[in-house]
Amino acid sequence: MPRSPYDNYSDGEESPLLARQRAGDNAEPLTVSEISNALKRTVEDRFGHVRLRGELSGVKRAASGHMYAALKDDNAVIDAVMWRGNAQRLSFRPEDGIEVVATGKITTYPGRSKYQIVVDSMEIAGEGALLALLEKLKARLDAEGLFAPERKRRLPFLPRVIGVVTSPTGSVIRDILHRLADRFPSRVLVWPVMVQGKGAAEQVAAAVRGFGAIEAGGPVPRPDVLIVARGGGSIEDLWAFNEEVAVRAIAGSPIPVISAVGHETDTTLADYAADLRAPTPTAAAELAVPVRAELANMLAELGLRKRRGVQRPVALARERLDNWSQRLPDPRAIVAERGQRIDDLGERLRRGLATRAAKAQGRLSEAGGFLRPAVLTRMVAQERRRMASVPDMGRMVARIQQRRAEQLAATARLLGQLNPYAPLERGYAVVTGANGETVTSRAAAAAQPGLTLRFADGTIDTVPAGSAPSSPPSPTPAPRPAPRRTRQDAPKEGGPEQQSLF
Known part of the structure; x- marks a missing residue:
């Protein structure tokens, strides 16, 4: 096996604890930063300008304004970073799932031993990707309620001032002015903006918000209705009216907005956000104002009908007055x-x-x-x-009092004699039927289902002989001490006590 130039020990010797350099070897060891920087220079020299096509994933913006994302296809992923200055110049809002073409350079990030692309510019990859981005933005704004029908407002019937947001050099503004002059000459305020290219959406949004910020009654008249207009073109030409900043400004305008972007077949998100969509800029002018000649004819007809309506009752009243005056004496x-x-x-x-x-x-x-x-x-x-001759008043009052006292005593004696319950103290009883009425005859007592005998010290419920009681007898109050009986009142020996009248 080849030996490392740093091996300074012979075969069979153990690995030394300290690194030593062999004699005659001039290869100094590199630091991690040195090798990372060398790799960075190599990669940047080789891939200093590349164009990558891929799908955005994990898009996020840092607080510093830099944008971080990843470009991926079916088999690979590469990190991407876009510095704040370049990110602010983008003509669209990067989102996950959009296929783009990114231009920049490949570099490394030594802090994580990763390579990435530093993006200088970014475009949407083809019309299909642009339409996909459009549908995604439309769905998001629609979910927020910006396109809801209940948010639409009615246009004023006869606006005094009309604000127009469009290019001052195109044919659109001339068509609008000519059409307004033909139908109903009105005061027009034009806010010149770019309608295509970088920054066009921001200018359109600023114009709509600027018209809305004009105070009523100020030196500059406040428009009653706005027309946002542009001629026809491709989807890329009309893209400024699909950007979120312009759509939100139109939806939030305090002044009713007519959208007249493109030709009849062109549709942008500004058309959904506006209160009314016109197929062409000329049609927008027709929708903004009525025809003056038609209004004049209508007023003339209404005036004629008014005069007829006033004169007819007067003529009828005059006829009735003549008829009545002939009958008067x-x-x-x-x-x-x-x-x-x-x-x-x-x-x-x-x-x-x-x-x-x-x-x-x-x-x-x-x-x-x-x-x-x-x-x-x-x-x-x-x-x-x-x-x-009048007698002593004191003697008269005394005689009257004595006479009234004698009358009162006589009345008290009569009250005691007429008391129906006084005889009860002498041993009599009052018989009442089931309905509480006094029973005064044998026949009436026999017809009652139950009888109540009232004595001086309480009551007793009983029934006539041969009748069953319809209900248990009601409890009677505790009897008072019975009066002392005389020999005539005592019952006979062996004689039964009284239980029934019959």
Whole structure:
């Protein structure tokens, strides 16, 4: 076996603990950094400019603005990094699954012993990949609700100011201005932007947001409606209106937006985000304003109908007034009759007032006669004599009280005699039926299913002879001490006590 130039021991000797250099050998050992840098220079010299086609995977942006990803195909994967300056110049948003063509150089990363490509520029690989990116972005924005129908707003019927976002040098702005002049001349504010290429989407978004930021009543009039327009082209030419920044600006505009991008068959995401899509820029102008001549004709017709509607009731009222005036009596006769009645009432009022005044004068004179001093003195003397003849009030009150006390005592004695339960103290009982009514005859008692006997010290439930009790007897209150019986009230010896009336 060949020996290493660093072996300085003979066969059979053990490996030395310290590395030693053989005599005459000038190969110095390399450090890891030296060999890593040598590999880095070799790879960069050999692959200083490459173009790779692959699918993006694991795309992420660091806080520094650098973009890190991986390019892969069916059999291999290579890491990719794109510095912040180049990443900011990308014309699309890199996402996982997009097939791209990356241009840059192959280099190594000594910190991990890996090789990678430093990407200078990146393009989408073909129209198919571009359409796939478009569908993916459309699905994501649609999931956020940017294309929801309920977000669409109605356009103003007759906008005073129209804002147009388009290129100032193309034929689109001329078509819009000519069409507006033909239909309804309006004030137009044009915000010039690029409609194709790098930075076009950002300019469109800035223009839409700029129009929305104009304050109403300021020196610059605020548009009532916006038209975002561009001529036809390929999907790559119209891509600025598919970028997320432009679509979000259109969807978030406080002013209603009409999208007129491309020809009738061209569709962009701006069309979905706008409040109304026009097939062409000319059609957008037609949708923005009505036809002035048609409005003038409509106003003239409405004015004519208004005049007819006002004049017709007046003519009918005049006819009815003429018919009614012919049936009215002569107003002079009515006035003369009313004048005569007024004269009659005036005369009656004059006589009535004179008569009323004379009667009042008589009553006043009569009343004044009673107010003479002699008459008043005589009346006072009569009242004093009458008061002197009145007996002592104290004796009268005492007699009245005695009479009322005797009446009250008589009433109390009568109340005791009329008390229906007073006889119960003398041994009598009150018989009531099942419904609580008093039973006063044998026939009525026999017809009752049960009877209640009320004594002075409580009640007893019983039934007539030959009848079964319909319900158990109700408990009776504790009996009071029975009154002392006389010899006549005591039961006979051997005689049964009373259990039933029958």
